[in-house]
Amino acid sequence: MATAIDQTSTQTSTKSSQGPVRGDQFDRNNLSEYLTFTLGGEEYGIPILVVQEIIGYQRPTPIPSTPAWVQGVVNIRGTVIPVVDVRAIFHMPTIEYGTGSVIIVNRVGDRVIGAAVDAVNDVLAFRADQIQATPEISDQVQIHYVDGLGKHDNRLVMLLDMAEMVTQGLDGVDLGAASE
Amino acid sequence: MDLDAELKSIFFEEGREHIASLEEDLIQLENESGTGQAVNHELVNRIFRSAHTIKGGAGSVGFGELSGFTHTVENVLDRVRENQISITQELVSVLLNAVDCMSRLLDAAMGEGTPPDSTELAALVAQLNSHLGDAVSAASALADQATEKVRRQKTDRDHTFAIDLKLHPQVMQNGTDPLMLLTELKDHGQVTLKAVHTENCPPLEQMDPYALYLSWDVEVTGRLTGADLDNVFIFVSDESPLRYRDITPEAPVVKKAVPRSASEVAPGRDRSKLNSVRVDTDRLDRLVNLVGELVIGQARVTQTTQSTGAAPEVTAAVEALERITRDLQDEAMGMRMLPIGPTFVQFQRVVRDLAMSQGKEVSLQISGQETELDKSIIEKISDPLKHMVRNAVDHGLETPEERRQAGKSETGELVLSAFHSEGNIVIEISDDGKGLDAAAIAAKAVKEGLIPPDHTLSETEIHQLIFHPGLSTAKQVTDVSGRGVGMDVVKRNIEELRGRVQIQSTRGAGSTFRITLPLTLAIIDGMAMSVGGEVFLVPLLSIVESIRPQARDVQTVAERGEMVQVRGDVLPVIRLHEELNVFSEYRRPEEALLIVVEVAGRRYCLLVDDILGQQQVVIKSIEQNYAKVVGVSGATILGDGRVAMIIDVPALVRKVFEHQSVGMA
Numbered sequence: 001m002a003t004a005i006d007q008t009s010t011q012t013s014t015k016s017s018q019g020p021v022r023g024d025q026f027d028r029n030n031l032s033e034y035l036t037f038t039l040g041g042e043e044y045g046i047p048i049l050v051v052q053e054i055i056g057y058q059r060p061t062p063i064p065s066t067p068a069w070v071q072g073v074v075n076i077r078g079t080v081i082p083v084v085d086v087r088a089i090f091h092m093p094t095i096e097y098g099t100g101s102v103i104i105v106n107r108v109g110d111r112v113i114g115a116a117v118d119a120v121n122d123v124l125a126f127r128a129d130q131i132q133a134t135p136e137i138s139d140q141v142q143i144h145y146v147d148g149l150g151k152h153d154n155r156l157v158m159l160l161d162m163a164e165m166v167t168q169g170l171d172g173v174d175l176g177a178a179s180e
Numbered sequence: 181m182d183l184d185a186e187l188k189s190i191f192f193e194e195g196r197e198h199i200a201s202l203e204e205d206l207i208q209l210e211n212e213s214g215t216g217q218a219v220n221h222e223l224v225n226r227i228f229r230s231a232h233t234i235k236g237g238a239g240s241v242g243f244g245e246l247s248g249f250t251h252t253v254e255n256v257l258d259r260v261r262e263n264q265i266s267i268t269q270e271l272v273s274v275l276l277n278a279v280d281c282m283s284r285l286l287d288a289a290m291g292e293g294t295p296p297d298s299t300e301l302a303a304l305v306a307q308l309n310s311h312l313g314d315a316v317s318a319a320s321a322l323a324d325q326a327t328e329k330v331r332r333q334k335t336d337r338d339h340t341f342a343i344d345l346k347l348h349p350q351v352m353q354n355g356t357d358p359l360m361l362l363t364e365l366k367d368h369g370q371v372t373l374k375a376v377h378t379e380n381c382p383p384l385e386q387m388d389p390y391a392l393y394l395s396w397d398v399e400v401t402g403r404l405t406g407a408d409l410d411n412v413f414i415f416v417s418d419e420s421p422l423r424y425r426d427i428t429p430e431a432p433v434v435k436k437a438v439p440r441s442a443s444e445v446a447p448g449r450d451r452s453k454l455n456s457v458r459v460d461t462d463r464l465d466r467l468v469n470l471v472g473e474l475v476i477g478q479a480r481v482t483q484t485t486q487s488t489g490a491a492p493e494v495t496a497a498v499e500a501l502e503r504i505t506r507d508l509q510d511e512a513m514g515m516r517m518l519p520i521g522p523t524f525v526q527f528q529r530v531v532r533d534l535a536m537s538q539g540k541e542v543s544l545q546i547s548g549q550e551t552e553l554d555k556s557i558i559e560k561i562s563d564p565l566k567h568m569v570r571n572a573v574d575h576g577l578e579t580p581e582e583r584r585q586a587g588k589s590e591t592g593e594l595v596l597s598a599f600h601s602e603g604n605i606v607i608e609i610s611d612d613g614k615g616l617d618a619a620a621i622a623a624k625a626v627k628e629g630l631i632p633p634d635h636t637l638s639e640t641e642i643h644q645l646i647f648h649p650g651l652s653t654a655k656q657v658t659d660v661s662g663r664g665v666g667m668d669v670v671k672r673n674i675e676e677l678r679g680r681v682q683i684q685s686t687r688g689a690g691s692t693f694r695i696t697l698p699l700t701l702a703i704i705d706g707m708a709m710s711v712g713g714e715v716f717l718v719p720l721l722s723i724v725e726s727i728r729p730q731a732r733d734v735q736t737v738a739e740r741g742e743m744v745q746v747r748g749d750v751l752p753v754i755r756l757h758e759e760l761n762v763f764s765e766y767r768r769p770e771e772a773l774l775i776v777v778e779v780a781g782r783r784y785c786l787l788v789d790d791i792l793g794q795q796q797v798v799i800k801s802i803e804q805n806y807a808k809v810v811g812v813s814g815a816t817i818l819g820d821g822r823v824a825m826i827i828d829v830p831a832l833v834r835k836v837f838e839h840q841s842v843g844m845a
Contacts, residue, residue: 060823061714061815061822061823061824061825062714062760062761062762063802063806063809063812063825064759064760064761064762064809064810064811064812064825065761065809065810065811066761066809070806072823073802073806073815073823074823075817075821075822075823077473078469078472078473078476078800078817079800079804079805080800080801080802080804080805080815080817080823081805081806082802082805082806110804111804111805111806112805113805113806
């Protein structure tokens with residue numbers, strides 16, 4: 001990301017062009033950047049600032065007494081971090097993650113939490129007017145984790161509040177009760 | 181951290197240490213005076229210096245209230261030092277109260293706790309001052325003893341001293357402020373600045389902002405003696421001998437102060453300057469963690485070279501590296517180790533106060549003070565230990581009257597000891613009091629519905645019941661002063677440190693509480709087990725043995741609760757794969773392995789697929805990034821980089837049997 005930021009000052013002229021811009025041509029004052037990833041055929045985005053790194057998928061070690069959407073823990077250079085299954089959070093059919101799948105490592109508050117997804121796509125920057133409020137969807141969907149919809153040409157990117165998603169999930173679960 | 185905050189935090193740490201040593205020394209002083217020994221001047225001087233350091237430090241970082249209060253304390257101590265006040269139990273009590281007050285003032289100044297209110301402070305100051313009042317009459321009685329102190333006595337006329345105030349260039353790094361010294365000098369008389377010497381100042385670009393380049397010629401006039409000057413400069417005279425001359429017109433006396441003898445130099449201060457560096461514990465933890473990583477990385481390298489059949493040179497180099505890594509690990513772990521002694525010593529105060537308030541006579545004996553434990557374990561074990569010590573005095577030991585009737589000596593014995601045993605640390609608290617009343621405990625437990633009236637518990641099992649929350653809290657209602665914890669909390673705290681507690685008690689002869697703790701929290705000796713394709717570690721401390729039972733030894737109750745007979749004892753079986761939510765083919769105990777573990781004096785069997793071997797592992801927190809998981813005390817990283825869970829045996833047993841109340845507390 002360091003290179004992207006360096007180029008900001010030299011390429012500010014592109015900001016007047018219409019439509020979303022690539023991640024390497026953004027103006028930090030008006031645009032927010034998202035890392036996008038896919039789940040099935042859908043595209044999701046999370047704020048780039050919470051992303052610490054992206055690692056290849058490795059099978060987590062299961063933890064006893066945990067909700068189904070926590071896959072387990074993995075070792076990142078000596079730190080043990082939990083991995084949540086984003087598909088499971090949205091009640092989507094689970095798949096066998098393999099090569100090509102990734103774990104997005106996020107820094108949320110004091111915690112470092114991994115999110116297993118099908119694949120990462122892109123870094124996109126959205127202007128405020130390119131982000132739409134979340135329309136009403138069936139309440140079966142975990143809509144409160146969706147911050148808004150970002151439009152990029154014909155693509156619709158569901159922008160997720162990663163912090164909300166993982167911390168709500170973790171804090172909300174009574175692990176003691178889950179064990180019974 | 182800005183310099184000011186940094187200074188404050190250094191002062192805070194040092195202040196804590198000085199307060200602790202004040203307390204210890206005062207109690208020693210009381211004990212010695214009680215046995216009729218002559219006053220230990222070295223001890224009194226040490227007490228005085230501790231107070232003096234706190235006063236000076238507090239003043240220099242702007243804690244005026246602490247500094248002022250300590251000044252009053254110091255006045256009293258000064259009289260003690262001059263033999264003008266004799267040491268009585270009452271005086272020591274007042275001084276100990278004052279030390280408590282100083283401790284609270286210090287905490288309050290750092291934004292922790294509530295400061296003592298002003299009336300309380302005023303009352304203490306009045307008490308302290310009343311001892312100063314006594315001093316006048318006591319002084320005449322002690323006049324003959326005080327002859328050796330003539331040098332220190334106030335002169336009856338003004339003297340003028342010319343001081344060549346040239347301090348060591350690095351003196352400011354020790355927290356000494358020349359201005360403070362001058363201010364203190366002002367308390368003794370009229371201070372006149374004669375000259376400032378700037379010739380030692382280097383060019384600006386070479387100047388060290390923390391060094392002192394200036395020196396002064398100062399004259400002070402007042403009713404003071406050379407001893408007063410020595411007192412003011414007591415902490416700087418070690419590295420920069422102070423020169424002063426009495427230039428009072430009639431009696432010019434030339435004197436050159438010599439560095440004080442080693443015994444008179446404040447202990448610790450000198451040593452710490454030479455041999456040690458203060459390091460933030462967080463940094464130490466990071467270092468220990470990194471070394472842990474190094475050990476894991478090293479294991480991977482070793483494993484890879486072995487499995488890929490590397491050239492002999494490579495293997496040799498890796499082996500050499502492994503040795504260095506192991507030494508480094510030992511060193512890094514050792515840095516966190518502290519002796520248990522200071523923790524034990526602080527209990528002297530607890531025992532003294534409690535024994536006095538209950539009219540009991542207690543002699544506290546301490547052994548194994550030098551036994552070293554991980555710093556964080558010491559911090560966490562201190563409160564549970566204190567509680568158990570209080571319990572021993574409160575419930576264990578009898579009053580002198582009762583003891584006489586029981587045919588024992590009037591003074592109760594309380595022994596605190598620490599020692600190494602089988603790679604663990606053992607702390608024992610034993611008293612020769614009345615011991616646990618098993619019948620009374622059992623009766624109470626029956627009344628509370630914890631055990632059925634027709635129970636068949638052994639005496640040892642009944643003793644364990646005192647750790648049950650329902651029982652211990654009920655018993656503690658009558659207790660002295662608020663402590664907030666019961667024996668159940670004590671036990672849980674010890675288990676959180678992966679330790680265990682055992683009781684040996686004989687009615688009428690006393691009780692011994694034996695706490696077994698791991699050497700360090702960072703590393704654990706574990707037995708690696710495989711269960712359903714996953715690797716788990718069971719702490720070696722809880723394992724008794726492993727067995728493969730015969731089919732006929734396995735029985736079920738109501739087709740569920742499995743029991744197995746091990747040499748005549750019937751033990752419950754915990755299926756690890758069920759408790760840990762991992763998939764394992766259903767295996768009957770006679771096909772798998774049973775690990776016999778012991779928790780709180782009872783044994784259980786853990787059903788596992790296989791034993792992989794014993795290994796030392798570095799403990800990683802799961803809680804840090806996730807949440808506390810019941811039945812798991814942490815995780816570790818195996819040689820191949822994968823994560824394995826470490827099983828918290830007591831918590832697992834509690835979880836499995838929590839619906840049953842008997843003996844599982």
